[in-house]
Amino acid sequence: MKNKLYLYIILLQGIIVSCSTTRNIPKDDQLYTGIKKIVIEKDSGVVLPPALNSNLTTPLAYAPNNALFGSSSIRLPFPVGLWIYNAFETPPTKGLKKWFYNTFSRKPVLISNVQPDLRVKVVESMLRDFGYFTASTSMKLIDGKNPKTAKIEYFIHIPKPYLFDSIQYVLKNTRADSIIRDIEPQSLLRMNEQYSVQTLENEQTRVAKTLRNDGYFYYRPEYLLYLADTTQVKDRVMLRVVRDPILPPSVLKPYTIDTISVQVNVQDNDEPVDTVHYKGLNIYYQGKLKVRPSVLRRNIALRRGDLYSQAEQTRTLQNLNRLNIFKYVNLQFAPVDSSAYNPRLNMLVNSELEMPWQAEIEMNVAAKSNDQIGPGLLFTVSNNNTFGGGEKLAMQLKASYEWQTKAVKDATGSKSLLNSYEFGLTTSLTIPRILLPHFIKSDGKFPRSTKMSVNADLLTRAGFFQMLSLGGGLSYDFQTSPSWFHSIRAFKLDYTSVLHSTAKFDTTMAGNPAIELSFRNQFIPSMGYTVTYEPPASDTKKNRFFWQGSFVEAGNILSGIYGITGRHKNDTVKTLFGSQFSQFVKFTSDFRWYHQLAKKTLLAFRLYGGIGIPYGNSSVMPYSEQFYIGGANSIRAFTIRSLGPGSYRPPKGLQYSYIDQTGNIKLEFNAEYRFPIIEELHGAVFLDAGNIWLLHNDPKRPGGTLRAKTFLKDIAVGTGVGLRYDLTFLVIRGDLGIAIHTPYPNPDKSGYYNISKFKDGLCFHLAIGYPF
Numbered sequence: 100m101k102n103k104l105y106l107y108i109i110l111l112q113g114i115i116v117s118c119s120t121t122r123n124i125p126k127d128d129q130l131y132t133g134i135k136k137i138v139i140e141k142d143s144g145v146v147l148p149p150a151l152n153s154n155l156t157t158p159l160a161y162a163p164n165n166a167l168f169g170s171s172s173i174r175l176p177f178p179v180g181l182w183i184y185n186a187f188e189t190p191p192t193k194g195l196k197k198w199f200y201n202t203f204s205r206k207p208v209l210i211s212n213v214q215p216d217l218r219v220k221v222v223e224s225m226l227r228d229f230g231y232f233t234a235s236t237s238m239k240l241i242d243g244k245n246p247k248t249a250k251i252e253y254f255i256h257i258p259k260p261y262l263f264d265s266i267q268y269v270l271k272n273t274r275a276d277s278i279i280r281d282i283e284p285q286s287l288l289r290m291n292e293q294y295s296v297q298t299l300e301n302e303q304t305r306v307a308k309t310l311r312n313d314g315y316f317y318y319r320p321e322y323l324l325y326l327a328d329t330t331q332v333k334d335r336v337m338l339r340v341v342r343d344p345i346l347p348p349s350v351l352k353p354y355t356i357d358t359i360s361v362q363v364n365v366q367d368n369d370e371p372v373d374t375v376h377y378k379g380l381n382i383y384y385q386g387k388l389k390v391r392p393s394v395l396r397r398n399i400a401l402r403r404g405d406l407y408s409q410a411e412q413t414r415t416l417q418n419l420n421r422l423n424i425f426k427y428v429n430l431q432f433a434p435v436d437s438s439a440y441n442p443r444l445n446m447l448v449n450s451e452l453e454m455p456w457q458a459e460i461e462m463n464v465a466a467k468s469n470d471q472i473g474p475g476l477l478f479t480v481s482n483n484n485t486f487g488g489g490e491k492l493a494m495q496l497k498a499s500y501e502w503q504t505k506a507v508k509d510a511t512g513s514k515s516l517l518n519s520y521e522f523g524l525t526t527s528l529t530i531p532r533i534l535l536p537h538f539i540k541s542d543g544k545f546p547r548s549t550k551m552s553v554n555a556d557l558l559t560r561a562g563f564f565q566m567l568s569l570g571g572g573l574s575y576d577f578q579t580s581p582s583w584f585h586s587i588r589a590f591k592l593d594y595t596s597v598l599h600s601t602a603k604f605d606t607t608m609a610g611n612p613a614i615e616l617s618f619r620n621q622f623i624p625s626m627g628y629t630v631t632y633e634p635p636a637s638d639t640k641k642n643r644f645f646w647q648g649s650f651v652e653a654g655n656i657l658s659g660i661y662g663i664t665g666r667h668k669n670d671t672v673k674t675l676f677g678s679q680f681s682q683f684v685k686f687t688s689d690f691r692w693y694h695q696l697a698k699k700t701l702l703a704f705r706l707y708g709g710i711g712i713p714y715g716n717s718s719v720m721p722y723s724e725q726f727y728i729g730g731a732n733s734i735r736a737f738t739i740r741s742l743g744p745g746s747y748r749p750p751k752g753l754q755y756s757y758i759d760q761t762g763n764i765k766l767e768f769n770a771e772y773r774f775p776i777i778e779e780l781h782g783a784v785f786l787d788a789g790n791i792w793l794l795h796n797d798p799k800r801p802g803g804t805l806r807a808k809t810f811l812k813d814i815a816v817g818t819g820v821g822l823r824y825d826l827t828f829l830v831i832r833g834d835l836g837i838a839i840h841t842p843y844p845n846p847d848k849s850g851y852y853n854i855s856k857f858k859d860g861l862c863f864h865l866a867i868g869y870p871f
Contacts, residue, residue, distance in 0.1 A: 263294060
């Protein structure tokens with residue numbers, strides 16, 4: 100150990116003595132020390148398109164030695180890697196020196212490595228692709244104090260772009276040309292718009308897509324050509340659109356589908372291949388056919404005699420893959436006779452079934468704001484092809500334990516750390532189509548499913564209560580366009596019953612009758628509808644929107660049936676199987692807006708609102724349907740269920756005070772600035788505000804109702820900073836919330852900033868995924 104330490108000291112002394120970063124620089128080269136500056140000059144009125152503006156200087160970026168976070172212009176002051184590299188005349192070939200050299204040395208980044216002349220040409224080419232044909236770029240080497248080092252200055256001049264002048268489609272009289280002529284009014288090419296190679300390529304793709312959806316199997320985007328003339332009108336492009344005059348005859352012929360064959364689990368072995376003919380399908384398989392022929396036919400969009408369509412080919416692949424029963428699916432088309440007047444294609448669907456049974460175990464550790472911590476387990480077993488049509492039968496077992504970090508004495512005076520547990524079992528059957536009702540129409544372009552489920556859950560809360568929850572339901576999920584998603588909860592019946600309660604819990608409930616009512620034994624027969632609007636993501640759009648609205652009603656249909664039949668006509672409380680059922684309506688709305696500032700940099704906003712109204716058979720909402728606020732995905736300066744309702748604050752030291760902190764109304768606003776730091780590490784600065792309120796006054800929770808004169812004071816506000824590590828499939832997030840304003844007054848701190856001590860307003864959250 101002493102010998103190694105001695106060697107390190109000798110090596111470091113030698114490196115410090117040499118302290119040269121240019122010792123091994125070739126005679127006709129220089130050490131690159133970064134970009135000094137990038138000068139961009141624009142003519143008056145020039146506004147760069149977003150796609151160009153965010154990427155214009157990207158080709159110029161090149162990190163020098165000892166760059167700070169990969170920066171092209173900022174370097175760390177001590178180039179240790181270069182010192183080590185230059186301390187050796189030749190790289191050591193063995194021993195500790197070799198390890199030390201390979202681990203810590205850094206090869207010099209030379210001007211010849213950077214190739215600045217080539218980089219400015221790339222930028223110039225990018226500008227020309229967007230119509231800046233007379234743009235110019237240049238570079239200049241700036242020698243350092245040491246003439247063997249140099250920085251680079253880049254200069255970019257951007258003139259006004261060329262615009263499209265006249266646009267003329269020059270076509271012949273073939274069927275394909277007639278189709279192109281018919282869709283010309285929808286052309287992406289417009290007079291007086293800026294010239295763009297991307298627009299030209301998009302038009303080629305649009306035309307090719309139209310033709311390939313009309314039988315032209317061999318047509319490709321590059322068969323549409325452009326002839327551009329920039330000499331006739333200044334700063335203008337005269338464009339002629341023509342079809343490639345030299346094309347194989349097969350390209351200009353529409354193809355129809357002939358035979359359709361499906362191979363399921365067919366391998367190259369000696370096992371015999373069986374065949375089933377079903378409504379135009381030839382199905383070949385080995386062993387037992389584990390998928391129903393009707394399912395295959397329903398999900399194959401093309402039929403014999405149809406014109407070939409690229410859209411229907413894509414739809415067929417999507418439909419079959421959505422079943423989640425295939426390991427792989429691919430489609431092949433073979434021409435029968437391309438020389439014929441009406442050529443045909445044989446279609447082959449080649450597939451292999453996935454193993455239907457799957458098991459998944461998920462383990463986690465939860466730490467809660469009520470001084471409880473403990474592990475959780477989710478075990479799921481599923482069969483993804485229960486009846487041969489992609490039906491998914493799943494059973495999920497949930498178990499969790501919680502220990503109190505602060506032990507308390509029970510009635511006997513003994514202490515216990517095992518405070519609570521939960522067991523749950525959920526069984527569900529998901530069918531990849533809509534069974535009933537038939538009014539939900541679908542053309543098969545988008546996914547849809549029917550789900551039936553039953554569940555049971557046993558929850559024990561430390562020293563308080565034991566609750567049994569039973570439930571079951573039927574729901575439909577479907578999509579009507581690329582942007583609109585719908586979920587109909589056709590029926591759901593939940594039952595909750597407190598099996599056992601302690602004196603401590605009974606005392607808490609006796610002191611708060613409104614909360615006690617929400618814990619009563621009750622049925623919750625409900626229906627609901629959720630609609631989501633989320634346009635597909637696009638690299639060319641700077642703004643992205645998301646909106647989700649939901650409506651839930653409970654007990655109204657059952658109450659109406661009782662009214663019609665005259666049952667419970669004179670009863671103040673209506674029951675189902677001897678227990679009172681809940682009656683309420685609930686509305687929520689979640690709006691989000693994302694604004695792209697630059698690549699990987701954006702502003703994100705969320706506005707959430709909700710209201711629940713009990714009536715008729717209920718005076719309060721069921722506890723599970725009430726709103727709460729705070730936590731990692733809400734107002735991050737406060738822990739979950741630690742705010743509201745209104746300005747109400749539970750007495751200090753009251754255990755399980757979070758039970759009181761729910762409400763009928765919720766309003767929340769979040770804003771976040773997200774930016775890259777280095778590679779997969781990103782940062783965020785955020786602002787959160789909001790609260791929950793009661794609809795009616797509760798003497799046990801003073802200040803809990805929503806009132807106009809105290810509305811602004813009731814809004815809790817917090818800010819903070821965060822780090823996110825993006826693993827592509829997973830985002831690990833750490834947020835440090837900083838409280839600014841609490842809705843409840845603090846006697847020792849007046850004013851809007853009413854946090855007693857700065858450290859008391861800090862709250863850290865470790866979570867998975869973005870908050871919104």
